[in-house]
Amino acid sequence: MSDPIYLDYNATTPHDPAVISAMRPFLETHFGNPSSGHVYGQFTQDAVKTAREQVARLLNCSPNEVIFTSGGTEANNFAIKGLAFARSDLGNHIVTTQIEHPAVMEVCAWLETQGFEVTYLPVDETGRIDVGELEAALLPETILISVMHANNEVGTLQPIEEIAALAQRHEIAFHTDAAQSIGKVGVDVRALGVDLLTVAGHKLYGPKGVGVLFVHNDIILEKFIHGAGHEMGWRAGTENVLEVVGLGTACEIIADDLEKHAAHLNGLRDRLENTLLNGVSDIRVNGHAEHRLPNTLSVSFKGLDAEDILAEISDDVAASAVAACHSGEVRVSHVLAAMKVPLEWARGTLRLSVGRFTTGEEIDRAGDVIVKAVEKLKVGREV
Template sequence: MYMDHSATSPVDREVFEAMKPYFVDKFGNASTLYSMGRDARKAMESARTQVALLIGAKAEEIIFTSGGTESDNIAIKGVAYRLKDKGNHIITSAIEHPAVEETCKYLEKNGFEVTYLPVYEEGIVRISDLEDAITDRTILITIMHANNEIGTIQPIAEIGEIAREKGIYFHTDAVQSVGKIPVNVEDLNVDMLSLSAHKVYGPKGIGALYVKKGVRLEPIIHGGGHEKGLRPGTENVAGVVGLGKACEIAEKNLSYDAKYITNLRNKLIKGVLDSVEQSYLNGHPIKRLPNNINFRFSSIEGESLVLHLDSKGIAASTGSACSSKKLEPSHVLTAIGLKEVDAHGSLRLTLGKENTAEDIDHAIKSIQEVVKTLRELSPLWCAAPDAEK
């Protein structure tokens, strides 16, 4: 039972079938002039329209990349390098994905100043903190739409309004939200938005960056003139076709899938919190992605919990897939105020459209059994006074 869709999702069968011809039969280079190349270019432009329709953009505002990480880098560094003579201050949040966090840290080493806004217990940025952080040297605000670990949704439209009033570029990493909740770049007031195919039943290694018409970015990769010079290199036509098809399917099924998965999520949250003592939900209980559940359990260790669940046929995680091999606690969980020992007892379950009510029943029962087993072995649990149990 796969419950780690925030790490990646299976490729939809329709997506796979749409991609297949572009590996063998329609393999032309989209930048060539003969018919095979023109056919590849036509397929790419069709996919560009499919991506744009999902997020309420214009096709010409979509730049294809290798995924969310590259999109984030192009947006953040592109603004920083283009506007470095105007200012050197960037605002972000304390719970960004490493693709944003590490990019900002890199820029800090190269003459830029970065403010990391706190998010408090529920994992949400406060507008007052943002307003206080803005200076006359601020050139970029980059705040993720929804968090990859705890699923909290940020007030992006409000942040965008402030950025627009102040004449500051605004970028959002929407890798986790696109295809799961309504995302419209005009409604969100964003100048740039990152997305990735493999989070929405598309292939790995392909993504896109929305760049609002009129926004100028400094290229961070140099070569040919592909993708308006922002992402040079021979185009991944099969991947682009897969991304486009995945976005088309997501747009068609968005309302139904969100409602269906939200019901499963709520059932799982209630089932675990009602039946497992000292279990807690991390993040905002309502302002969260439809598919995201992030629990913590007192006196047990998250990695052990994940491995025991794996033995029961459940694929889950204990934090971000990009950080799962690190020994330090999740920076997201510590940012919402958890102690290290509590942060290490986390479990992330992220659902998908193929999950069923029967899956949820099995997950609840399995979590009950595994937590009980691990606590019987835990010196922390055994040593705790009965009143604390």
């Protein structure tokens, strides 16, 4: 039996073969510590430098604005905590949204226990914030705005350029979590106007356990990992050369081929969406019709449980549910709740995300499998 069709690229991506090839020598041969002055250290130091330049090229920033981290979660922690404590003498208020990833939501919740105040902005039914409501939420004590670039569940893109312009007018730092958008849409930090931006390696065909925090040259953060002066003094700890090299290569691939890749994703996503819309009744697509990632399809089936659908298709399709049942109680994702998706729809929501290695044949087969599974479950419900 063949492996299930993988439609969970928003959870993680497989390594690109070129990434594996670039990493292999650093697993087998090049073991030197980048901080060492001898030839072994110099070789790995040069490799880290090249990777930093590759990331900077993709983001359109200076290499000295690229800080390597252990992943997107650490980058978000560093950005939000680091900025909050660095500017605590100026204020204690942070603005974010109700649909952020837990790597932002939980950081903000922890900061509330440390004396900071956080405003969680609502979103409309498409998952977008109102920039006017954001401006109205600003206080003299506001020191940071953190709004994700793209939502990981429904794919909705936020008006980052407008938010950045607002933040600049009010002299407030602006952070965006771009873990889901890198590699799917253009992410140019100069064009976006952000001060801080998060990248996660495993979301863009690179390795797990490595990420990046872009820090604009004008921004100062309070360090929270102390030790030697690695990463230009920002983050202590010997660089994970193997994975840094992999991330750099992944960024180089994206920089060279983003437009073609995005078109591929968009075509497959639309093909799957049309199959489901034409094959199933009582179905709705969640998120913004225009401002959304090209690879992400959040779809709800009225009156069904997503876990039942996933169980029915598990031999053929690997996807994600965004609602879970614990002790008989259905817990709907905070994203769908914020978008006010009714429970009878929300509990039957699947996230289907395509990627670089998805084929049209796989999409057609997956669509047929999902349609048949949904129809079978609907018949069973009516009996």
